[in-house]
Amino acid sequence: EPEVTQTPSHQVTQMGQEVILRCVPISNHLYFYWYRQILGQKVEFLVSFYNNEISEKSEIFDDQFSVERPDGSNFTLKIRSTKLEDSAMYFCASRAEQGPLHFGNGTRLTVT
Amino acid sequence: AQSVTQPDIHITVSEGASLELRCNYSYGATPYLFWYVQSPGQGLQLLLKYFSGDTLVQGIKGFEAEFKRSQSSFNLRKPSVHWSDAAEYFCAVSHRGGADGLTFGKGTHLIIQP
Known part of the structure; x- marks a missing residue:
């Protein structure tokens, strides 16, 4: 069964550094998402992306965050200047036109 | 705004026993519901979903859930749990079939006793 793949599985970075989290959605999916889960807390919606533009974003998704679909297969989340509180598990998800979300296994981001 | 409540943070069940995980949602129209x-x-794996139609939905791994509009609930059930069912379970709601972001509950941590 096709899967959403995320790389790396674990990323450690220093505060103030830029990080890019990478995702390869399922190939025929059209809608792409990023969620995050701070340790011990619930999964939170960050942003949705369709037709090469952001369709919805949450309050968490401030100017430090950006998303991009640089080619036909990748979907990236960039954090420009990481803060300690950005430490979390970041999940990418994708879906077809009427289908449910399919999630990747996540990237654990640790900001030191 | 839509919201999801999972009132049980932890549940402990003996292997072979039945399971019910509670989920209540708040939304004005018919929601799209997920477990x-x-x-x-690991990442999040979809167990089952309710969009419309039959209010009792079957999912993978022997799970089922029942949508009860009168109670704003979508409880997850399994007649006999296995040790491999130990995990975190999240109920989620969307109002456009996933066209916007899902709103998740805080999760229920399921512990299986031998």
Whole structure:
């Protein structure tokens, strides 16, 4: 069964550094998402992306965050200047036109 | 705004016993409802979903859930749990079939006793 793949599985970075989290959605999916889960807390919606533009974003998704679909297969989340509180598990998800979300296994981001 | 409440943070069940995980939602119209499972170190796997039609939905791994509009609930059930069911379970709601972001509950941690 096709899967959403995320790389790396674990990323450690220093505060103030830029990080890019990478995702390869399922190939025929059209809608792409990023969620995050701070340790011990619930999964939170960050942003949705369709037709090469952001369709919805949450309050968490401030100017430090950006998303991009640089080619036909990748979907990236960039954090420009990481803060300690950005430490979390970041999940990418994708879906077809009427289908449910399919999630990747996540990237654990640790900001030191 | 839509919201999801999972009132049980932890549930402990003996292997072979039945299971019910509670989920209540708040949304004005008919919601789209989902249950996801997260095993340690893993991503979120869809167990089942309700969009419309039959209010009792069957999912993978022997799980089922029943949508009760009068109670604003979408409880997850399994008649006999296995040790491999130990995981975190998340109920989620969307109002456009996933066209916007899902709103998740805080999750219920399921512990299986031998």
